[in-house]
Amino acid sequence: MSLAEDLARLLKDTRRDLRAVLDEWAEQVPERLDLARQHIAGRLESEHRLLAKVRESLEAEDQQVTAAAARIAGLLTECARRHESLHAQVITARSVFLDEQDRQAFRPPALGYLPDLNGEVLVALLRLRATMALEVTDRWLSDVTGPRPPKLPRLYRLVDDLWSVREQAAPDPGTDLDELGDADPPTIAPEVVAAATDVVERTGLPARLSALLAEALTSPDGTADQQATAEILALAALWCFAPEQSDSEEPASADLATRIFGPRAVADTDGVRLDLPGWDGDDLVVVEHPDALQTVDPVPVTNHGGPVRTTR
């Protein structure tokens, strides 16, 4: 009987809220159901055997024996019937679990406790240390936003798009690359430009200006003046940052920036200051492609693991 009661409770709880008994289902229930099946099979078998014996006695001459045998047979049939119905419950228990899992999967979540956003969330959050607070705010930023469908590339479209970008760039007057190549100001030695290009290659974009400068100033090859290389890098990064300031003599800088950083490179600032001796200004972030600006956050070489300080 206790087996039947136990099973009835489990099924009831399963139907009410699956999550409440999920652990039970995962750990103990399969074993318990197996044991119950074995137990019932054993009982049913012995009951059937006894019933066969008792039925033999029904043929007896003695009136008393026949009456007793009939009573026992009735009891045994009742026992067998109960065990059979229990058996039916045991073998369908698993499907109850699976059905409930399907049914309850899409049930709207139970309405939880609604906190006082100001007192319980905002003030608590403002009091946290910045690293802890970042975990909570990052959760907010990502979870409060609804779906953001990923953009899937399709190769043939990509090729088309790449071509169309070139078409847009071509009619722009004054950026004819062949002409600009000749207009290089003579004050910049070609090996300095080459060294700067090497620095960019070694550092890789996106990069912070501080990382590029550090690489240039500590560069092992002695062919070019390290200070000049660093200055050219800073100039090119600055041009990427503010190209609209160009005037008649500037195409050379455009060409320089193109040769050092690539044709579509841009730079932007996020307020971090350059922290290199002898240099001043913002620690620009240089990326190969304007779209990349939104996602990158290279670490300044001068940030020694501490939090980024924007004030001095």
Place this chain on the structure above:
Amino acid sequence: MTLTQADHTDLGLLLAFALQPNQRPGRSPEYRRVLGRYRTEPDFRLATDAVLHGLDTRVLSDGDFGLVLGVNPESPFAFRVADLPNATTRDGRLLAGLVLVGIAAYAYPSPADLDEERVRRVPETDFEQWLRAACDRLRVRDAAGEPIPEEGLDEAWRAYHEKPATRVGDRGRGAGRLSPKCTLYWVRNTLAWLAEQGMARPESSGGTWLLTERFRIQVKDMASEPAYTVLAAIGRGEHRERTNVTPVPLDEEAGA
């Protein structure tokens, strides 16, 4: 359940609308039609919910403003903090996050407000001052009520408090525009980002934003569960800081 091919096409159409937060059933008869099917046909609804379940996403609301989806972090549709425009630094991310929680607290000052369907107005400068005042109250004060300066502490409110409300860039591309070194920049940036997600609308007069029903649904979902549990766990001292994972270079990962 016997859904035909046409039903499945409608299901896909509904998901396509739901994945674009700026689409409104009011503007598109097609959206209205498929949303109506979701609301009234149990088979269609079950099938849609099951597909969304597979995408680690669920329906938060199917009201007149469209199908609002809640996205689990594992979903391919999940927003990553790195997708946030202009928040490339840790400081910027923190400020954007504080402003976001602040906007929610400003717009829904009591739990009952979270249940009330009403458009909320957020005037940029009022809100900036309100959050600044909330930070200011957290300063440690002496007996005379004067704030005691404490150096080296790194509580979240300081990131907001130490920045001026407005500051205009004076060189380069940022000249004449608000600089990321001021808080109003982040207020505006965060509200503009919410507008991009269909959760806010700039008022035509400028300087004031309206928060949409979609924002309320998302904040309510956030507030009733994750926002609060993490903070409560931190309060009980059970929460441990996230361990920093160093990114593995691709070739190393492939070799492992």
